[in-house]
Amino acid sequence: MATIKQVAKRANVSVATVSRVMNNNGYVSAEAREAVERAIAELDYAPNRVARSLFTKTSGLIGLIMPDITNPFFPQLARAIEDVANQHGYQVVLCNTDEQLAKEQSYLVALQTMHVDGLIITTNHSDNPNYEKLEVPMVALDRIVKSGIDAVISDGYEGGRLAAETLLNCGATRLAHIGGPEQLQTVKRRTDGFLDVAGDRLVGMTHSSFTFKEALTAAQTLFDEHWPFDGLFAANDVIAAAVLQEAVRRNVRVPQDLQVIGYDGIELGEMTSPPLTTISQPIYEMGRRATERLLDLIEKKDTVTKEILLPVTLTERQTTIRKGHDT
Amino acid sequence: MATIKQVAKRANVSVATVSRVMNNNGYVSAEAREAVERAIAELDYAPNRVARSLFTKTSGLIGLIMPDITNPFFPQLARAIEDVANQHGYQVVLCNTDEQLAKEQSYLVALQTMHVDGLIITTNHSDNPNYEKLEVPMVALDRIVKSGIDAVISDGYEGGRLAAETLLNCGATRLAHIGGPEQLQTVKRRTDGFLDVAGDRLVGMTHSSFTFKEALTAAQTLFDEHWPFDGLFAANDVIAAAVLQEAVRRNVRVPQDLQVIGYDGIELGEMTSPPLTTISQPIYEMGRRATERLLDLIEKKDTVTKEILLPVTLTERQTTIRKGHDT
């Protein structure tokens, strides 16, 4: 790789002049500019970002801290983040923490020492001193966060309500629910919303992690202990898929005997049989907004901490019975 | 953040001594070492990786170039890569290229100027000059690659054969196939293997991209034009899921009327109804091996170009009829 010095020599100017044309600042004569540009082209020069970083204290890097990219909710988020970061000339560093504070900590120091310009964090530990003492701009994503950290989330409570209302509207009378991991505030809100509308029409409820395997045993438990019910709301689409599978195993027909609503709106919901009715979060949009917000923070366009709350929508597929069409 | 100079002053030594204790090389007296360590602890010092990078020309960064993290095959790969990279003190930079050469190019220069230590590439364009002229160690993953680039792939041809043999063993006599994108060599081999065993028992075949939507229309076409068939091999699990969904729409019972085998072994296969029999690639293992290989290359442990071919296995679930159990 050519260096700025080589370019300077070839163009018969000083490194300062080369730097000026690269960054388009300061005064440069037309001839000098042309000579430099020719030299750059001839040498196929691209400035060393490490060197630039050292001086400017910016890296063009964004740290992305999420529990597990393997969880089907996160790839879309990551994609959105990477897309907009890239459009603005930033690269993203991927970190999987499995929600473990120790891992987060070690990533945090690694990212800090490489001078990332900002952080997008999907963590429950944002109130941890490790985060608080960081002077790096950051925004929390899909997580409710204690103090003065920016956040973008979607309206889980309303999503829960919407699920219950939909089930009720579709004629369900005996409701069931499988909630998510209880320490996830953002997931708990879905349950809260659902429960508030369901009231005493709730006949059974349990909890599960977001792994399919656990979801399957949770579904089995629910069927074993609380059947019959005719409307079920799952805290995410993976759990809903498990319910669907368990339903066919038990010859419970969906949606005739049991209507099911999932949560998230990931692609998996299209692939089940029948395709899953679900409460869709605007996942890509969430990633996009979080990144745009972070970029604003980095460029100091805005310093007032904000929480961005995005609306959810009902995606009606075939695990509920359409009213008005009266299938 | 504290700098090495501050540490040096506090410990009453020179920066060289601090550097020596940090890197554990050169001679350092016990007292000096202790003083430095105390100063480091007191100041919470961590060396600036950017500065170190500039001198050493290593960054601790690995570039991960893949088409689209949103495609459910890739998150596991990314996770494996990130896991082993992290275990060795490296961070990974995520790049989504959508298979577009222009995007790859722009990522390549970005990654190069930030001095990534290595590259894992999932691309069809490895024979492009952009890659060839790079002096960065790299390994291709899940892609067949022209010249002297290391690669790790799994045995697609054998996987295709295995799929056909399994279907035949399970009593299928009229075989169908939905192939993947034709420019993907690694996917084409699955088709080749399948076709070689199927021979003239093949009654119908079509192609599809790996998006669920397209797969669904491909499945419809196949049913429309070539039904009946009783054994189907799909080039990946997403396509297989589409076939399953289309089958229930047409009241075709799986596996009684039609047996289906997918390919990849992603988690989606567990979530369909019925759960999908599939040819499993050792996805995590592939990512792991690729990264370990890359790390060896980076550390110059080995310079002979290698192709690592990993075996695939049959994961028997419920879209095929178990022989010997005669369900």
Next chain:
DNA sequence: ACTTGATATGTAACCGGTTACACATTATGA
């Protein structure tokens, strides 16, 4: 006692950029 090698430490150059500052030249306005 003197050479030699091991131990210990500091100074300064270097990595490849950016930019403050000095200096020179040219244009502008009174």
Next chain:
DNA sequence: TCATAATGTGTAACCGGTTACATATCAAGT
């Protein structure tokens, strides 16, 4: 015409590490 501002360019300091090299001390070997 002369002061002043705008334009153009180079030198060198700086960012925060690493390490070659110089220098010094001390123990061991002859």
